[in-house]
Amino acid sequence: MTFDLTPEQDQLRDAVRALGRRYGHGYFVEKAKAGEHTTELWAEAGRLGYLGVNIPTEYGGGGGGITELAIVCEELAAAGCPLLLLVVSPAIAATVINRHGTEEQRKRHLPGLADGSQKIVFAITEPEAGSNFHRLGTVARRDGDDWLLNGRKCYISGVDEAGHVLVVARTEDASTGKLKPALFLVPTDAAGLTRSKLDMEIVSPENQFLLYLDDVRVPADALVGESLDAGLPALFAGLNPERITVAAMGAGTGRYAIERASEYTATRKVWGGRSIGSHQGVSHPLAHAAVQVELARLMIQKAATLYDSGRDLEAGVAGNMAKYAAGEAAALAVDTAVQALGGAGMTTEYGVATLLGAVRAGRIAPVSREMILNFVAQHVLGQDKSY
Ligand SMILES: Cc1cc2nc3c(=O)[nH]c(=O)nc-3n(C[C@H](O)[C@H](O)[C@H](O)COP(=O)(O)OP(=O)(O)OC[C@H]3O[C@@H](n4cnc5c(N)ncnc54)[C@H](O)[C@@H]3O)c2cc1C
Numbered sequence: 001m002t003f004d005l006t007p008e009q010d011q012l013r014d015a016v017r018a019l020g021r022r023y024g025h026g027y028f029v030e031k032a033k034a035g036e037h038t039t040e041l042w043a044e045a046g047r048l049g050y051l052g053v054n055i056p057t058e059y060g061g062g063g064g065g066i067t068e069l070a071i072v073c074e075e076l077a078a079a080g081c082p083l084l085l086l087v088v089s090p091a092i093a094a095t096v097i098n099r100h101g102t103e104e105q106r107k108r109h110l111p112g113l114a115d116g117s118q119k120i121v122f123a124i125t126e127p128e129a130g131s132n133f134h135r136l137g138t139v140a141r142r143d144g145d146d147w148l149l150n151g152r153k154c155y156i157s158g159v160d161e162a163g164h165v166l167v168v169a170r171t172e173d174a175s176t177g178k179l180k181p182a183l184f185l186v187p188t189d190a191a192g193l194t195r196s197k198l199d200m201e202i203v204s205p206e207n208q209f210l211l212y213l214d215d216v217r218v219p220a221d222a223l224v225g226e227s228l229d230a231g232l233p234a235l236f237a238g239l240n241p242e243r244i245t246v247a248a249m250g251a252g253t254g255r256y257a258i259e260r261a262s263e264y265t266a267t268r269k270v271w272g273g274r275s276i277g278s279h280q281g282v283s284h285p286l287a288h289a290a291v292q293v294e295l296a297r298l299m300i301q302k303a304a305t306l307y308d309s310g311r312d313l314e315a316g317v318a319g320n321m322a323k324y325a326a327g328e329a330a331a332l333a334v335d336t337a338v339q340a341l342g343g344a345g346m347t348t349e350y351g352v353a354t355l356l357g358a359v360r361a362g363r364i365a366p367v368s369r370e371m372i373l374n375f376v377a378q379h380v381l382g383q384d385k386s387y
Pocket of ligand 1: 088121122123124125130131154155156157158361364365366367368369371387
């Protein structure tokens with residue numbers, strides 16, 4: 001057992017950290033408040049090869065795994081730039097296409113995802129189905145060689161920045177009750193696909209959308225994989241990378257908040273010559289949050305290692321636990337940091353309250369803490385399903 005990164009992973013961590021710090025949280029918030037995207041950071045990360053670390057070299061990537069992508073997610077977040085689209089585009093979309101797409105789809109999409117010139121976002125959530133994806137109502141129907149898609153999706157991140165949406169639909173002939181999901185690569189400018197931006201209470205340069213699919217016509221090769229049988233495995237292929245990378249983003253955000261607060265409490269003096277951090281009422285909550293973040297990081301490392309060794313089932317358990325732990329730890333760390341900074345904690349300048357919405361959302365999305373507890377109760381503790 002080793003807890004050390006390889007020299008290459010160490011170098012990656014240092015390089016991504018340096019890139020993230022050059023942009024920093026001020027840049028992230030400025031973009032968010034101006035209604036703009038972190039285009040420059042994304043483009044530079046792509047040029048430097050960080051967005052494609054998990055994509056095979058023959059498609060322009062770095063040939064690494066989810067361990068490497070988790071490092072990228074964590075270090076950018078630890079520099080104050082938690083980019084949700086890293087979870088959606090390189091983690092979910094690139095994994096799904098690489099593992100279950102056709103060779104033609106790999107050649108067409110992976111190089112652009114690797115160098116950051118293309119983003120593919122992911123649409124599964126629906127207003128009526130919520131956490132229960134067995135109730136998906138978006139339907140794909142054959143029409144000659146084409147597919148016609150109809151349905152509604154909600155909270156879909158980054159549609160305004162992406163060339164394609166990876167849409168999860170059910171095939172119409174699955175009316176026997178058995179879900180037969182299928183994934184489609186739908187161009188964001190396809191006729192019949194419209195969107196409306198949701199107003200979210202999250203300071204983020206990335207937006208969420210309602211998507212309406214009204215007779216969206218896509219060609220046969222928009223279906224991910226060689227046949228409809230690829231649907232379910234393709235859908236599941238995206239889940240572990242999603243959980244692991246979103247957990248890494250949470251852990252990085254937690255580290256960022258604790259670092260901001262520790263710098264402040266070590267130097268701020270309001271009672272005689274002592275720093276406020278010398279009072280245990282201030283330092284212990286920060287130390288407690290630091291322990292929670294570090295525990296989550298360990299679980300993330302375990303989940304990523306299992307996933308990269310092809311142990312998908314074990315990675316599923318570890319990835320869900322890592323996501324739960326990191327979501328809780330990030331929310332605790334940011335809240336604790338705000339408290340430790342006092343009034344400064346609520347200012348934009350000190351850059352911690354700006355993360356409150358994002359870490360709160362991290363306990364809901366992409367999978368809620370309750371659904372993870374359901375998963376652990378059933379698959380680890382052997383409990384019956386209540387729903
Ligand atoms: C910032 C943000 C970005 C997002 N980006 C995307 C995206 O890019 N693509 C995408 O497809 N989706 C996206 N989502 C959607 C997200 O994945 C869902 O919000 C999430 O899965 C929960 O679904 P829901 O909102 O429908 O909640 P519901 O399913 O309505 O659940 C509401 C509450 O009830 C709880 N609950 C429901 N069922 C049970 C049960 N059986 N047992 C216990 N508790 C239960 C849930 O845990 C939750 O707390 C995003 C959401 C947010 C907030």
